[in-house]
Amino acid sequence: MKTILTSKDAVMTAQQFNDKYPVGAPFTYFSIKGMPSTAKDVETTSEAWELGSGDAVVKVTGVSGGVSVEHLEAK
Template identity: 50%
Template structure:
């Protein structure tokens, strides 16, 4: 909870985090319980100046003061990441088959055939 965003304006939030960014959301500040959320809108400011953003699976806006950015993960094979998915010939974006959020390395669905040859860290098995 040490990297929670504090006093960030909606404009600054939008500059730093595109729609689709991953965060830990802390519903109660000071309590270490969180849930992972993905933004589904740009941030906006309420009448009293607080910046909020919509996330998938929740109605309304969440205060950006309760969000902690999660390090973006990158596919060890093709280089796609949380903010730039690769797209199949049929127009379908990839998703994570395996991802290690600590190291920020994973394998996307379009590179899943390599799972039997490498581990999540991109090293040979």
């Protein structure tokens, strides 16, 4: 069963993400959230961290910079 990292009422924090997923965990990354045509298989290469805005981001394979955990779907 796939895990969706966000819901209407709650967004996963960096700490929650790190507690649940180790570095190297596989995900499907959507460069445009909700658009299947933008899906790409990736693995995390860092722990997640929070931006000043509070958004949680993490580094993944094949993508420059941090990506929002809201754009990831666990495999």
